[in-house]
Amino acid sequence: MKRNHLLTIAAITSLCAPAFSVNASKLSGELILLSGYSSTNSNLSTDTDATLRGLGGSAEREDDYLVAPLGHIAYSLGANNNQRIYLGTSRDDLAVGDLAFELGYQYDFANGTQIDVAFLPTVVSGEVWANPYQTGPARGKEDIEGYAYRMKINNLMNSGFSLDMAFATSEVDNERIEYQSLHRDNDTYYVKGSYGFELGQRSGLVTSFAYTHLDAEGKAASFDQYKAEVTYFISNGVQSLALTSSYARREYDEIHPIFNKERADDRHKLFIAYEYANVMGWQNWNFVSLNGVNLNRSNIDFYENEDYLVSMGLSYKF
Numbered sequence: 234m235k236r237n238h239l240l241t242i243a244a245i246t247s248l249c250a251p252a253f254s255v256n257a258s259k260l261s262g263e264l265i266l267l268s269g270y271s272s273t274n275s276n277l278s279t280d281t282d283a284t285l286r287g288l289g290g291s292a293e294r295e296d297d298y299l300v301a302p303l304g305h306i307a308y309s310l311g312a313n314n315n316q317r318i319y320l321g322t323s324r325d326d327l328a329v330g331d332l333a334f335e336l337g338y339q340y341d342f343a344n345g346t347q348i349d350v351a352f353l354p355t356v357v358s359g360e361v362w363a364n365p366y367q368t369g370p371a372r373g374k375e376d377i378e379g380y381a382y383r384m385k386i387n388n389l390m391n392s393g394f395s396l397d398m399a400f401a402t403s404e405v406d407n408e409r410i411e412y413q414s415l416h417r418d419n420d421t422y423y424v425k426g427s428y429g430f431e432l433g434q435r436s437g438l439v440t441s442f443a444y445t446h447l448d449a450e451g452k453a454a455s456f457d458q459y460k461a462e463v464t465y466f467i468s469n470g471v472q473s474l475a476l477t478s479s480y481a482r483r484e485y486d487e488i489h490p491i492f493n494k495e496r497a498d499d500r501h502k503l504f505i506a507y508e509y510a511n512v513m514g515w516q517n518w519n520f521v522s523l524n525g526v527n528l529n530r531s532n533i534d535f536y537e538n539e540d541y542l543v544s545m546g547l548s549y550k551f
Contacts, residue, residue: 259314262306262321262551265521269544272296276535279360283371288491290534301544303327315341328475329464330504330525330542335383345391353381357401361417363409366491366535377417379403388429397425397443412451412490419449427462436467443481452487453496460500471511477504492533501528512547519548 273280274294281292305321320336337351357379362372381401388395401421408416427441445458460481467474481500488495504525512520522545529538 259309260306260551261309262304262319263324263548264304265302265546265548267301267303267521267523267544267546268299269301269523269542269546270296270298271543272541273538275529275538275540277362277365278538279362279374283362283373285366285368285372287368288366288535291537291539299544303332304548327523328466328506329462329477330502330506330523337383346389347385347387349383349385349387351383351385353383353399353401356381357403357421361405363405363407364411366410366415373409375409376406377403378406381421393429395427395429397423397427399423410451412453414451414453414487414490416451417449417454419447419454421448422446425460435469436465439464439466453485453489455486456483456496457486458483458500462502471509473508473510475506477506478502489533492535494532496536497532498536499530501530502526508548517550519550521546521548 272294274291275281276285276292278292278295280297281295285292303322305319305323307317307319310316310318317339318337319339320334322332322334326333333353333356335351335353337349339347339349341347357377359377360374361377363375364372379402381399383397383399385398386396399421401423402419403421404418405416408418410416423443423445425441425443427439429437429439431437441462443458443460443462445456445460447454447456447458449455458481460479462477462479464475464477466476479500479502481498481502483498483500485496502525504523507522507524509520512518523542524544525542527538527540529536531537
């Protein structure tokens, strides 16, 4: 989890709620407070040791305990409440382990289609190592800043088919990698098609395929990624479970100047989202748990890593 994203969600949600108080019946949302444990051994993560002793493998594992606010808030527009403006992290994204803060607008058509356009001000922002390959002296950190635009067409004409498209751009404040072919300023293009269908009255499946093209200043940092994902969900009205598994193949455009080969990664994800409604008899209070593992296997050992997340908490719906 990127802590700056989570704190932004909490801060903006608390500021905007009073602004919508003019008509509380049009206000809806969910606030979530999670606590848990995360772990990573990625050489690229600024949560790991700043001192890099070699380029031959993963970093020493760094464990962290977290308290994270999440959620979303929406305000309905129009006489039929078929439009809304919203901010926060959507339930659909949370269910598959995508934590992206959005400010957006939705419009529901009579034929079942929903158009959703959003601005994501923090999704590609954070901190990176100024030179992640520097050995010996401690590596310095630099800010990476950017933003993204997203457009989704959900449940096209009640067919179960959805299309998700996005464009993002980001820049590293002070790039210190000596090889220009590894420079990270980039534009990213993303498209994802998904199809959801019911398996029974209380369960269903969503399958998707996504393509990402990252066009970086350095060609050895540019890549194409192809990703297949499937989510199984089941609910009995009280308990809900969503199980997501994905595989992605990422291929880079040019030979890496340090490792003398074109990088190729195989990326695996397993994510489980669980909810128990009205826990302990408290109306609208729910127990939630988000747990996941991300594995990256690369033909360059330096890029291999395993990330884990275990969390639980309470949510309040309104």
